[in-house]
Amino acid sequence: TTTGTSDGARRRIGVMGGTFDPIHHGHLVAASEVAHRFGLDDVVFVPTGEPWQKRGRAVSPAEDRYLMTVIATASNPRFSVSRVDIDRDGPTYTLDTLKDLLRQHPDTDLYFITGADALEKILTWRGWEEMFDFATFVGVSRPGFELSDTHLAEIKDGRVYLLEIPALAISSTECRRRAAEDAPVWYLVPDGVVQYIAKRNLYRPEGSTRLDGT
Ligand code: ATP
Ligand code: MG
Numbered sequence: 239t240t241t242g243t244s245d246g247a248r249r250r251i252g253v254m255g256g257t258f259d260p261i262h263h264g265h266l267v268a269a270s271e272v273a274h275r276f277g278l279d280d281v282v283f284v285p286t287g288e289p290w291q292k293r294g295r296a297v298s299p300a301e302d303r304y305l306m307t308v309i310a311t312a313s314n315p316r317f318s319v320s321r322v323d324i325d326r327d328g329p330t331y332t333l334d335t336l337k338d339l340l341r342q343h344p345d346t347d348l349y350f351i352t353g354a355d356a357l358e359k360i361l362t363w364r365g366w367e368e369m370f371d372f373a374t375f376v377g378v379s380r381p382g383f384e385l386s387d388t389h390l391a392e393i394k395d396g397r398v399y400l401l402e403i404p405a406l407a408i409s410s411t412e413c414r415r416r417a418a419e420d421a422p423v424w425y426l427v428p429d430g431v432v433q434y435i436a437k438r439n440l441y442r443p444e445g446s447t448r449l450d451g452t
Contacts, residue, residue, distance in 0.1 A: 249346040252281035253339060253373065255323070255332060257289045257410065258303045260435060261310045262427045264353075264408040268378045271403040272351050273316060276376065281351075282339065283307050284320045290329035291359075298440055300324040309430040333365035336372040348373035354383035361389060370397045381407040417441035 254269045261283070269281045285303045297303075304324055311317035322338040323330045336348055350373040352360065357377035360366060369375075375398045379385045390398050413423050418441050424432055435441065 249280075249343070250276065250278045250349060251339070251343060251346050252276070252278040252349045252351055252376075253284060253335070254281055254351045255284045255286065255330075255335060257292060257297060258283070258285045258307045259298045259410050260303070260413055260423075260427055260431050260440070261307050262406075262408045262410060262413055262431075263425075264380070264406040266310060266428070267404055267406055268351055268353065269317065270314075272349065272376050272378065272401060275401060276349055276399075278316075278349060280316050280318060282318050282320045283311055284323050284335055284339075286330040287323045287326055288329045290331070302434075302438055302440060306427075306431050306434055309434055310428045312430075331364045333363070333369050333372070336369065340372060350375050352377055353380040354378065354385040355380055357385070357387070358383065358389070370394060374399065376401055378403045379405065381405045414441045418443060 252269060252272055254265060256265055258265065265283075269283070272278065273281050285300065285307050287300060289297060301324075304319065304321065307319045311319055320339065322342075323335055326334060326338070332350065336350065339348060340346070352375065354377060357375070360375070363369065370393050374396070377385055377387065377398065377400050379402045385400050385402070387398050387400055408426050413426055416423050416426075417435055423435065427435075
């Protein structure tokens with residue numbers, strides 16, 4: 239007999255959405271840990287187009303965020319990067335992300351990965367009622383935020399999981415702040431991303447350039 243959970247033939251793909259401005263080791267550990275615990279075949283990182291929650295601040299060009307994500311994930315054969323959100327016009331809504339990915343990968347089960355901070359606000363996302371029909375959601379622990387699903391009681395059973403992962407107190411905001419002040423971002427983000435930030439002079443105050451490339 240088969241049940242919904244013993245259907246071993248279906249591929250399981252993790253979806254790690256984010257602004258990735260810049261991508262850091264917190265994102266990578268979250269993806270790796272969920273892949274391991276949920277037996278995912280692959281994880282697709284999806285940099286946002288226009289992040290609707292971040293309209294208050296200047297977000298780096300999508301192409302830079304995309305390339306940093308490619309650089310950070312290149313060495314992992316199970317990680318890839320999708321352009322669906324940056325190639326779609328207008329603000330990014332996760333519901334559209336999931337529909338586009340399912341169109342590209344029919345017959346797969348999607349696992350959408352979010353940190354505790356994002357999970358807290360998930361019922362404010364556009365079309366959230368429908369979202370849970372397209373993917374299982376995995377909320378992961380993040381230092382400074384409480385991992386809880388008490389606000390998600392009305393979501394169908396088995397569509398939301400909570401997972402404790404190794405704690406990395408890293409945020410893109412802190413990486414940007416450090417880069418702006420010439421403080422090191424080494425070891426917070428992958429080496430290639432440190433070098434890309436320097437090469438493209440990202441996060442620097444207007445008009446200043448960093449000459450040493452470190
Ligand atoms: P920003 O400070 O600009 O908001 P961020 O570090 O929160 O950046 P995002 O691109 O906003 O990174 O996050 C993408 C996803 O990764 C979100 O679901 C977020 O909760 C999760 N995430 C980010 N950092 C961590 C971390 N250190 N541990 C666990 N999850 C994280
Ligand atoms: Mg964030």
